[in-house]
Amino acid sequence: MALLEIRGLSVDIATPAGVVPILEGIDLDLDRGRSLGLVGESGCGKSMTALAVMGLMPRGARVSGTIRFDGEDLVGMSERTLCKLRGNRIAMVFQEPMTALNPVRTIGAQVAEPLRLHRGLSRAEAEAEAVRLLDRVGLPPARFSPTLYPQQLSGGQRQRVVVAGAIACGPDLLIADEPTTALDVTIQAQILDLLCDLVDGEGMALMLITHDLGVVAEATDEMLVMYAGRVAEAGSTADVFARMAHPYTRGLFAAMPQAAGTAPGPAGRRLPTIPGVVPDPAARPAACAFADRCPRVQDDCRSLRPPLVPVGTGHRAACLHPHAMHAPEFPR
Numbered sequence: 001m002a003l004l005e006i007r008g009l010s011v012d013i014a015t016p017a018g019v020v021p022i023l024e025g026i027d028l029d030l031d032r033g034r035s036l037g038l039v040g041e042s043g044c045g046k047s048m049t050a051l052a053v054m055g056l057m058p059r060g061a062r063v064s065g066t067i068r069f070d071g072e073d074l075v076g077m078s079e080r081t082l083c084k085l086r087g088n089r090i091a092m093v094f095q096e097p098m099t100a101l102n103p104v105r106t107i108g109a110q111v112a113e114p115l116r117l118h119r120g121l122s123r124a125e126a127e128a129e130a131v132r133l134l135d136r137v138g139l140p141p142a143r144f145s146p147t148l149y150p151q152q153l154s155g156g157q158r159q160r161v162v163v164a165g166a167i168a169c170g171p172d173l174l175i176a177d178e179p180t181t182a183l184d185v186t187i188q189a190q191i192l193d194l195l196c197d198l199v200d201g202e203g204m205a206l207m208l209i210t211h212d213l214g215v216v217a218e219a220t221d222e223m224l225v226m227y228a229g230r231v232a233e234a235g236s237t238a239d240v241f242a243r244m245a246h247p248y249t250r251g252l253f254a255a256m257p258q259a260a261g262t263a264p265g266p267a268g269r270r271l272p273t274i275p276g277v278v279p280d281p282a283a284r285p286a287a288c289a290f291a292d293r294c295p296r297v298q299d300d301c302r303s304l305r306p307p308l309v310p311v312g313t314g315h316r317a318a319c320l321h322p323h324a325m326h327a328p329e330f331p332r
């Protein structure tokens with residue numbers, strides 16, 4: 001059994017306008033020492049999937065399905081038990097480091113905190129360990145005293161502090177929600193390298209949430225493309241990139257600057273985009289949710305919900321008219 005095994009995860013939220021389906025039947029597996037990219041446009045349900053694993057659901061949410069972590073179902077688990085897992089065996093890194101860091105506490109104290117909380121270390125022991133962790137994430141003590149405050153660091157350095165705090169207790173699973181979106185590309189690559197090192201070197205499982213297929217290609221073993229609260233395509237990252245079956249995945253790929261050949265490009269060249277927007281959950285079609293934006297749409301797409309079916313070994317797509325099994329013919 002995989003470390004994280006999600007089956008039929010659905011989340012509905014009661015809103016003043018009625019109950020809206022946010023996630024519908026998400027299945028995924030993630031093992032130790034592996035990384036999984038969750039990709040899709042804004043509003044597709046990536047963060048909600050992560051928050052469901054953390055047991056951090058908004059008011060009015062109803063969760064069904066199972067989220068097995070190391071064999072135990074997190075759905076319906078008591079808050080007390082979840083608190084023992086969070087920040088300890090399951091940790092999370094968010095997009096904006098300043099929201100995760102307290103501006104009036106030193107970085108050493110903040111990295112030490114989970115060690116005191118979950119491991120029962122004394123202040124002195126935890127702070128000594130914090131120095132080692134800061135060094136581990138590329139903030140050596142000779143230059144980065146644990147007595148510094150977050151605002152004395154750059155954005156990339158702050159994100160390293162957040163990662164140090166997240167890995168302090170040696171989590172089995174790290175969930176990183178857009179961890180590099182707020183950073184420039186060089187720093188982004190460094191943070192991704194750091195996360196990949198933790199997967200390869202320490203056997204951690206990584207769930208990496210991003211809207212950027214380039215990041216998925218670079219940093220993940222497996223990927224799950226989400227669209228409108230459902231899984232559109234899933235498989236090993238290498239397979240999905242080699243044989244993109246879902247028109248949505250191809251649309252995301254074509255919109256990447258590298259894929260479109262626009263960076264650097266002749267003046268005036270425009271990046272292809274997917275027309276339209278992700279449907280609001282309250283108005284999501286019962287049949288294929290991508291039909292209105294799909295270049296391959298046919299009549300049955302508007303009446304039938306495409307099941308997630310195998311399109312290759314360990315590669316699945318939810319499309320009634322998937323692309324044939326060959327590499328995409330996008331301009332280079």
Ligand SMILES: Nc1ncnc2c1ncn2[C@@H]1O[C@H](COP(=O)(O)OP(=O)(O)OP(=O)(O)O)[C@@H](O)[C@H]1O
Binds near residue numbers: 013040041048280281
């Ligand atoms: N508390 C809430 N009440 C009602 N709807 C919500 C709530 N939180 C999120 N949603 C809706 O759930 C859907 C999925 O949101 P989610 O944040 O998971 O998307 P996402 O793919 O992570 O997007 P982004 O990349 O912008 O973070 C969106 O349509 C969002 O508006």
